[in-house]
Amino acid sequence: QQQVKQSPQSLIVQKGGISIINCAYENTAFDYFPWYQQFPGKGPALLIAIRPDVSEKKEGRFTISFNKSAKQFSLHIMDSQPGDSATYFCAAPRAGTASKLTFGTGTRLQVTL
Amino acid sequence: EAQVTQNPRYLITVTGKKLTVTCSQNMNHEYMSWYRQDPGLGLRQIYYSMNVEVTDKGDVPEGYKVSRKEKRNFPLILESPSPNQTSLYFCASSTRASGSSYEQYFGPGTRLTVT
Numbered sequence: 001q002q003q004v005k006q007s008p009q010s011l012i013v014q015k016g017g018i019s020i021i022n023c024a025y026e027n028t029a030f031d032y033f034p035w036y037q038q039f040p041g042k043g044p045a046l047l048i049a050i051r052p053d054v055s056e057k058k059e060g061r062f063t064i065s066f067n068k069s070a071k072q073f074s075l076h077i078m079d080s081q082p083g084d085s086a087t088y089f090c091a092a093p094r095a096g097t098a099s100k101l102t103f104g105t106g107t108r109l110q111v112t113l
Numbered sequence: 114e115a116q117v118t119q120n121p122r123y124l125i126t127v128t129g130k131k132l133t134v135t136c137s138q139n140m141n142h143e144y145m146s147w148y149r150q151d152p153g154l155g156l157r158q159i160y161y162s163m164n165v166e167v168t169d170k171g172d173v174p175e176g177y178k179v180s181r182k183e184k185r186n187f188p189l190i191l192e193s194p195s196p197n198q199t200s201l202y203f204c205a206s207s208t209r210a211s212g213s214s215y216e217q218y219f220g221p222g223t224r225l226t227v228t
Contacts (some may be wrong), residue, residue, distance in 0.1 A: 041221075043222055100217070103157075
């Protein structure tokens with residue numbers, strides 16, 4: 001069973017700071033690695049995703065860094081804002097099955113004023 | 114509006130009383146899936162379906178059943194619920210189109226409590 005290890009479990013960052021969440025994966029399929037964002041009382045929603053043959057993907061204040069040799073990828077949130085306070089899940093494409101994604105355990109981010 | 118709907122949103126039941134959580138999507142997606150979310154454990158897949166009449170087990174299928182008789186609907190059935198099935202449940206759907214299968218659309222969630 002594929003595992004995706006996500007850290008930290010929770011994170012408190014001051015407004016304007018950088019939030020960094022890390023994930024490590026095992027064997028996967030060759031497909032996108034997404035990050036999902038979940039606000040309280042809502043379902044997760046796709047935030048940003050990266051192809052495994054690319055080392056970095058940036059969309060606004062959100063950047064994914066991907067290290068294929070180390071089997072690790074991370075989400076960086078620049079200039080963190082209180083509105084970024086949410087739970088973030090990384091996910092890796094499953095190898096050998098058609099069941100899509102294995103999710104990490106989630107990181108609860110709180111951005112303080 | 115493209116969306117995944119789930120009903121009910123909240124449910125309190127007793128051990129052993131059969132229940133069904135419905136899921137419907139209006140995006141003509143082939144792939145649908147059920148997850149449960151528990152503190153510290155993240156999202157774990159229960160069952161998934163690649164298309165009508167095609168379903169398969171995920172990581173935590175014990176105690177659950179599913180069916181896919183129509184493309185838009187994917188109900189989750191708990192025939193004899195137990196307290197360890199108390200959780201937050203999400204239905205999700207996605208297209209199978211190459212290059213976009215990583216984008217899953219999630220429903221709003223169903224919070225189930227089994228006493």
